[in-house]
Amino acid sequence: MEDIIITAxxxxxxxxxxxxxxxxxxxxxxxxxxxxxxxxxxxxxPIFGTETxxxxxxxxxxxxxxxxxxxxxxxxxxxxxKTIQEFPRATMLAxxxxxxxxxxxxxxxxxxxxxxxxSGLLLGAIVGGSSSAIVIPLVCGLKIRERIITxxxxxxxxxxxxxxxxAITLLDVISKGFAGPSEIAHGIAxxxxxxxxxxxxxxxxxxxxxxELGRFPFSYRLNLAMILLVYAGVEYIHGSGAIAxxxxxxxxxxxxxxxxxxxxxxxxxxxxxxxxxxxxQREVTFFIKVxxxxxxxxIVGMREVKIExxxxxxxxxxxxxxxxxxxxxxxxxxxxxxxxxRRFIVMMAPRGLAAAVLAQMPLTYKEIPDIYASxxxxxxxxVFVIILTSIAISIAGAVTVKEETEGAKKEIVSEEGG
Numbered sequence: 001m002e003d004i005i006i007t008a009x010x011x012x013x014x015x016x017x018x019x020x021x022x023x024x025x026x027x028x029x030x031x032x033x034x035x036x037x038x039x040x041x042x043x044x045x046p047i048f049g050t051e052t053x054x055x056x057x058x059x060x061x062x063x064x065x066x067x068x069x070x071x072x073x074x075x076x077x078x079x080x081x082k083t084i085q086e087f088p089r090a091t092m093l094a095x096x097x098x099x100x101x102x103x104x105x106x107x108x109x110x111x112x113x114x115x116x117x118x119s120g121l122l123l124g125a126i127v128g129g130s131s132s133a134i135v136i137p138l139v140c141g142l143k144i145r146e147r148i149i150t151x152x153x154x155x156x157x158x159x160x161x162x163x164x165x166x167a168i169t170l171l172d173v174i175s176k177g178f179a180g181p182s183e184i185a186h187g188i189a190x191x192x193x194x195x196x197x198x199x200x201x202x203x204x205x206x207x208x209x210x211x212e213l214g215r216f217p218f219s220y221r222l223n224l225a226m227i228l229l230v231y232a233g234v235e236y237i238h239g240s241g242a243i244a245x246x247x248x249x250x251x252x253x254x255x256x257x258x259x260x261x262x263x264x265x266x267x268x269x270x271x272x273x274x275x276x277x278x279x280x281q282r283e284v285t286f287f288i289k290v291x292x293x294x295x296x297x298x299i300v301g302m303r304e305v306k307i308e309x310x311x312x313x314x315x316x317x318x319x320x321x322x323x324x325x326x327x328x329x330x331x332x333x334x335x336x337x338x339x340x341x342r343r344f345i346v347m348m349a350p351r352g353l354a355a356a357v358l359a360q361m362p363l364t365y366k367e368i369p370d371i372y373a374s375x376x377x378x379x380x381x382x383v384f385v386i387i388l389t390s391i392a393i394s395i396a397g398a399v400t401v402k403e404e405t406e407g408a409k410k411e412i413v414s415e416e417g418g
Contacts, residue, residue, distance in 0.1 A: 012291075014044070019290030032134045032391055034293045034352060038384065041297020066288045066357045068231040068245050071164075073285050074157035075249025081257075082150045083250065089331050090154035094129070096327035097155070097349070098162055101128035104323040108316060118174055119375050125167040126359055126379075127320060127386050129159030131352025134391060138348070138398045148341055152348055157246060160354045164242040165191055167358045175367040194239030196247055202230050203251025210255060221280060223252065289353055295360070297384075309378055313385025320386070321393055324349055340401075347397030351387045359383035 022036035102124030109120030135152050169187055206226055230248055231241035328345045337345075362368060362376040 015291055015294045016287065018044075018294055019286065022290075031395065032138070032350070034134065034289070034356075035388065035391060037290060037293035038297040038388070041294040042301045043297075044294075045298040045301025064231070064235075064241075065228075066291075066353065068227050068241065069281075069285050069288050070353055070357070071157065071160055071242050071246040072227050072249040073281055074153075074160060075246040075251075076253040076281060078154065078157065078250050078253055079150070082146075083154060086147065086151045086154055089335070090151050091158055093151065093327055093331035093345070094155045094158040094162065096330060097324055098125070098128040098159055098166075100323040100327055101320055102166075104319050105316065108312075108319060112312065113378070115375055118170060119372065119379070122167060122170045122174070123379055123382065125163050125170060126383060127316075127351050127355050127390075128166075129163040129351070129354055130156045130349040131354065134350040134352050134394065135348055138350075138394055144344065144401065145341070148337070148345065152345065161240070161242045161246050163354055163358065165240050167361065171361060171365055171368075174369075174372065175365050191238065191240035192243050194237065195234050195241060195243030198234050198239060199230065199244035199247035200251060202226070202244070203248045206248070207251060207255045223281070224284065293353070293356055306378075306381075309381045310385055313382045314389050316382060317386045317389025317393065320349070320390065321346065344397055344401055347400075348394050350391045350394040351383075355383055355387055 018040045019033075019037065022033040022040065025031070025036050026033040102121050105124030105127065106117060106120030109115040109123055110117060113120075115123075130152070135149075135156065139149055139152075165188055169184060169191075173184065206223075227245055227248065231245050234244040235241040324346050328342050332342050332345070359380050362372070362379070368376075
């Protein structure tokens with residue numbers, strides 16, 4: 001067997017093994033597993049030397065697969081009724097937060113780092129969204145209203161789609177030449193509408209066929225094939241594959257409700273089938289998450305990370321927190337969301353898998369001018385630090401809420417005892 005094959009198999013096996021270890025550590029420490037995955041990637045990077053070329057070769061394929069799985073998983077776990085109720089507020093929070101993040105990141109990148117405006121906006125798009133995969137484990141066990149959790153989860157799914165589409169659009173502009181604001185806006189709107197139309201249509205058709213497919217063993221695995229076909233097909237006609245698989249997931253995740261709406265018989269069986277789908281989806285997402293966060297650590301470990309990049313990365317992470325204050329306030333106006341809950345919303349915006357994947361996307365563009373090589377190299381290091389900083393802030397927010405809740409309980413107990 002060739003050395004490159006042995007190296008590739010060794011890398012994949014080690015990465016999966018490290019993923020299980022990080023999951024175990026998470027259960028013991030409550031620190032999100034992606035932190036340990038990135039740290040482990042840093043630690044193992046010297047062992048593999050220059051053999052990371054094996055992983056670089058597969059980056060473009062795995063990046064597309066990861067984006068598709070991230071968004072499908074987000075849509076699959078959305079409740080249709082709650083989504084409709086919280087969608088306007090979550091959309092406002094997502095859009096405003098992304099806009100403010102891009103403005104702040106671009107301003108700092110241009111004034112401090114000396115980057116061009118497009119690179120600064122690209123950094124803002126990459127780190128402009130939050131990760132529900134980190135938010136949900138952190139809030140588990142906290143006395144937080146379900147409305148807030150739903151709003152944060154929806155925001156994450158929406159910003160994932162927005163960040164992906166905008167980041168890829170900016171990369172296209174950087175690689176192919178300048179396009180005017182109207183052309184960029186038209187391209188994004190067109191991509192979103194095409195993706196939404198095909199994603200919803202494919203979802204409704206697929207729900208109808210689940211009735212027949214459910215008779216065959218392991219038929220739920222065909223969902224993976226459909227996800228890839230929907231994503232690839234929409235991207236081929238220049239639509240947003242991200243939006244398409246997100247809405248495809250929403251339809252499948254609410255198949256029982258949709259089955260009743262369409263008067264499909266045996267709606268309960270469709271629901272049981274959906275539970276198997278979610279189990280398989282979690283397994284696929286686990287593998288992808290493990291691969292990318294360890295890989296991100298390896299990439300950073302293979303580079304000479306400047307100390308100033310670490311400092312600037314922490315500053316950018318804090319700047320993103322401050323940039324979130326106004327969007328959180330505006331999106332919660334005229335609601336029953338209190339000051340403490342608003343503060344929690346501000347702090348609960350950890351960056352995750354989407355940011356990690358998008359940070360590596362520039363490596364897959366051969367047409368990008370050489371002058372951007374050093375910028376994109378520093379960008380990966382900055383995103384790495386920003387992810388860790390944002391997670392640390394979110395952990396602090398969760399701990400604060402937990403301490404306040406426990407303190408309130410003690411006061412009630414002491415008053416009752418008195």
